[in-house]
Amino acid sequence: MVGMKAAIVAKCRDCIYDPLPGNGTWRAQVEACTSMACSLWPVRPLTSETQEKHRDPGASARARARAKAQGFGSTVRDKEAR
Numbered sequence: 143m144v145g146m147k148a149a150i151v152a153k154c155r156d157c158i159y160d161p162l163p164g165n166g167t168w169r170a171q172v173e174a175c176t177s178m179a180c181s182l183w184p185v186r187p188l189t190s191e192t193q194e195k196h197r198d199p200g201a202s203a204r205a206r207a208r209a210k211a212q213g214f215g216s217t218v219r220d221k222e223a224r
C-alpha cells in the first residue's frame with residue numbers, strides 16, 4: 143500500500159519530470175510547477191527551504207492566539223513567558 147505523501151510525489155513526478163539534462167531535478171521541476179489550478183499544487187512536495195520561504199511569519203502567532211481564545215491548553219511558549 144502506498145501512503146498519501148508517496149502517492150502525491152509519484153503523481154507530480156509522473157506529471158512534470160523531464161529527465162533531460164539541464165531541466166533540473168524532479169523536485170526542482172515540481173517546485174517550479176505553475177499549475178495552481180491543479181488540486182495537488184498546494185500539497186506538492188517542496189524542499190524545507192522553499193517551505194520556509196513561503197511560510198507566513200504571523201501564522202503561528204495567530205494559531206496560538208486562536209487556540210488560547212478557544213480555551214485550549216497553553217503552549218510551551220506561553221508557559222515560558224510566565
Ligand code: SF4
Pocket residue numbers: 153154155157158172175176177180181182183184186
Ligand atoms: S502540482 Fe503540478 S506537478 Fe503536481 S500533479 Fe499538479 S500540475 Fe502536476
